Amino acid sequence: MQKRILIVEDEPAIRDMVAFAVSRSDYEPVTAGDAQEAELAIADRVPDLILLDWMLPGTSGIELARRWRRNALTRDIPIIMLTARGEEDDRVGGLEAGVDDYVVKPFSTRELLARIRAVLRRAREDDEDGSIRIGALRMDGAAHRVFAGDPGNEQAVAIGPAEYRLLHFFMTHADRVYSRPQLLDHVWGGSVYVEERTVDVHVRRVRRALEPFALDGMIQTVRGVGYRFSAAPTT
Structure with missing residues (x-):
């Protein structure tokens, strides 16, 4: 079709x-x-x-x-x-x-x-991505949804498609630091022109989506370098 x-x-x-x-x-x-x-x-x-x-x-x-x-x-x-x-x-x-x-x-x-x-x-x-869990955060690739909480007591996280892609990359590359240009290349692709500030915009949106579950600290700013996703949220 x-x-x-x-x-x-x-x-x-x-x-x-x-x-x-x-x-x-x-x-x-x-x-x-x-x-x-x-x-x-x-x-x-x-x-x-x-x-x-x-x-x-x-x-x-x-x-x-x-x-x-x-x-x-x-x-x-x-x-x-x-x-x-x-x-x-x-x-x-x-x-x-x-x-x-x-x-x-x-x-x-x-x-x-x-x-x-x-x-x-x-x-x-x-749509083809699989599922992954890190800490209290789970991504269901088949359903294209994100859930927060312990198994059996999860709540859906409201998140947009661009933020979903960014969070998926973070979760599949946890505990590694990525610069803004690297994130642009991996998440948005080198064939599409977007500015580095785009990364900051979408990181803020992901953190805002995770904030009600006290998981926004899982995405950490590494000053002068970029961002890191960690299973141990910062406070």
Whole structure:
């Protein structure tokens, strides 16, 4: 079955251009001009990936991303933000909202398709991962979920797909220190351009997800070097 890509863009010319490029690459495009149309498209069939414009009528793309990350039906769908806002703070704001990648307008369809393939590939690799437990934290690769607590008394941890990938890398490489460039290369891949500050954004999000279970200290900052994951949380 073709991968379905939902294109949420209010400018018809850009929407049609992206839909054409997506269909030529053997994906199934579905288009929406605003938040309401996007929600209807998702209700009809959950897409494999969402291309989301930052500026939309009524509800912004940022607010939509936050809403979808809170919804069990949509929280694991990869999201690529399409934005004319190229400032670092704006891009970090998108990452904080839970998007997986961003493409700054104007963009080439070749670049966009490369980003789509990279994000879908990472999502597929996540689905194939096995399960792992370290201390009071367990990652279920088949279910794509994270749990905290002792066996038999676990609670689900609310975590986005990018944070899931980062936490999976940490848990499979425990007690080793990794620099930001190394984490970018291992978690995001060398074919996708993202800034080193991206790592800090997602580390904060993972820590925030683990904080209610007093496990946020498992991800430790090594000053001047990077980050380390340890089974013994710091206090």
